[in-house]
Amino acid sequence: MTTSTVLVNDTVRIKVKFVDINASTGQQVLVSPAAVLVTIKKSDETVVVSVAPIAITSSEYYYDFTPTVADTYKIKFIGSMSNGTQITVNQQLYVSTSSDEYKPTITLKAEEIITFAPDVAPLYLSPEEVLPLFPEASLIEIGELIHFHSLEVESIYKIKNTYKAENLAHAAIEYIKAAVACDLSKMYNYGGDDDVSVTLADLTVTARNFPRTFIYRGNAVTWCQIAAVLRQEMLSAKTGPKGIQPKGLPSFEILSPGKFVDPDTHMDVWLTDRDLYGASRRAALQTNPMPDRDIRRYD
Numbered sequence: 001m002t003t004s005t006v007l008v009n010d011t012v013r014i015k016v017k018f019v020d021i022n023a024s025t026g027q028q029v030l031v032s033p034a035a036v037l038v039t040i041k042k043s044d045e046t047v048v049v050s051v052a053p054i055a056i057t058s059s060e061y062y063y064d065f066t067p068t069v070a071d072t073y074k075i076k077f078i079g080s081m082s083n084g085t086q087i088t089v090n091q092q093l094y095v096s097t098s099s100d101e102y103k104p105t106i107t108l109k110a111e112e113i114i115t116f117a118p119d120v121a122p123l124y125l126s127p128e129e130v131l132p133l134f135p136e137a138s139l140i141e142i143g144e145l146i147h148f149h150s151l152e153v154e155s156i157y158k159i160k161n162t163y164k165a166e167n168l169a170h171a172a173i174e175y176i177k178a179a180v181a182c183d184l185s186k187m188y189n190y191g192g193d194d195d196v197s198v199t200l201a202d203l204t205v206t207a208r209n210f211p212r213t214f215i216y217r218g219n220a221v222t223w224c225q226i227a228a229v230l231r232q233e234m235l236s237a238k239t240g241p242k243g244i245q246p247k248g249l250p251s252f253e254i255l256s257p258g259k260f261v262d263p264d265t266h267m268d269v270w271l272t273d274r275d276l277y278g279a280s281r282r283a284a285l286q287t288n289p290m291p292d293r294d295i296r297r298y299d
Helices: 139-157 170-188 223-243 273-277
Strands: 005-007 012-017 019-021 028-030 035-041 047-051 060-065 071-080 086-096 195-200 203-208 259-261 268-270
Touching: 012 086, 035 060, 047 060, 060 071, 139 170, 139 223, 170 223
Parallel strands: 005 086
Antiparallel strands: 012 060, 019 028, 035 047, 035 071, 071 086, 195 203, 259 268
């Protein structure tokens, strides 16, 4: 049926279509009632019409109604099925005159803007936690930024979007919060000033954000610096010392040419060339004292 506001003595055609929901597919399907009755009442529950409507098809019906009094009319179509169940369709019709106009009793007092957000999963931080820091920002704006940095955390830790936020590292949650606050501070100018000064009489206090060559938790003063420190901590915790591998170790034991083990004491004794070969002959050095690290020419 269609909703419309008509004047007295106007003829309005009221249509209805009976449908049902298929439980297996969830789609609407047309149904054919065995009998259909239309009832029209005034606002004081006085019955004006109670007849059978005219059938267009087995599922669609209409009734031409001509109101003679300005009022709010309640229209009810009742479709009786062969199994004893009923399908009821309700509608209201507002009939006005040139001087009196009937409108719905429930109306909006002011314009309302409803904004719909797309799918923002994952969301490892609630937007309500950031909203007190930036009350001018909307929850949707904060949520989209949290979603963006949540995807960044997933990429760093190689996790899926089904990962629970309570199992995530504390540094990752703090990073998302600081990174979102960093983005919002650039738009709303909260905490992004390099110089902040307060003057009281002849007392002036100035806080400056000096350039830093190395940032850590102790000297980070802005949201962006805190986010950079936390991101560096996440990357450091992810890599670890496994990335450090020795280039090459000696492939054989380095022995001194004069090393000798005393059979009595089993101690190492280093003999000179004179002791080994006599006073007139020296032995050529057979063992290279430098370890063979197998260094390639492009290393």
